[in-house]
Amino acid sequence: SNALKFTEHGKVTLRAQRTEEGLLLSVSDTGPGIPEASQARLFQRFEQAEGPQRRVGSGLGLAICRELVEMMGGSIELESRLAHGSTFRVRLPLAVPASSTPVAWAPGRPCHLLLVEDDTIVATVIRGLLEREGHTVVHVVNGLAALAELAHADVDAVLLDLDLPGVDGFQVARLIRQRERAGQHLPIVAVTARSGSGDEAKARAAGMDGFLRKPVSGERLADALACAAAAPATRTPA
Secondary structure, three states: OHHHHHOOOOOEEEEEEEOOOOEEEEEEEOOOOOOHHHHOOOOOOOOOOOOOOOOOOOOOHHHHHHHHHHHOOOEEEEEEEOOOEEEEEEEEOOOOOOOOOOOOOOOOOOOEEEEEOOOHHHHHHHHHHHHHOOOEEEEEOOHHHHHHHHHHOOOOEEEEEOOOOOOOHHHHHHHHHHHOOOOOOOOEEEEEOOOOOOHHHHHHHOOOOEEEEOOOOHHHHHHHHHHHHOOOOOOOOO
């Protein structure tokens, strides 16, 4: 609210970034800035910055912010220049858990799924079977689109065709596993028309948890997803 209060012209920018230590939050504005002499005491109770930007208020807001952040083991810092605006940064040590609980896959539990399939007819059938069970499905037609989707969206599992244009399903699975942090494990189910005896072993070696041959049924999809969700995150992709 201070950023909005003191920024009469320009903009206020909010950012959130995951770091190795946890989470970094920042609020930047193009307001009048804060005198250096006032910066050190701004986080004390009942203190406000001196100068033309001083407004009516209790002087408690930043002090309360600091206390809450410190209670969570974090820190808050200020960077400001007169006539150039201010940036407040909050660092929180929110580490990824050492282990993750497998997805509880059960009938009636709606999940968000990513379907990677270049055949639109097959994709329509699979999507219909999944949506009939209450799941939401995002469909992409190639591996690069799948990786782009996973970079900005959370999904409960991936249904991955093996024979994709460009980057094939095996390489997509390897790239997904390489991007995961400690304790993370996204269930991946291969969905393929291949009939070779070694295809399943190759898919699992690439980091996939389940293997399903086309054509598929709703029951077989549910079983494959349940098994994939319960799979231990112990394999390193070959």
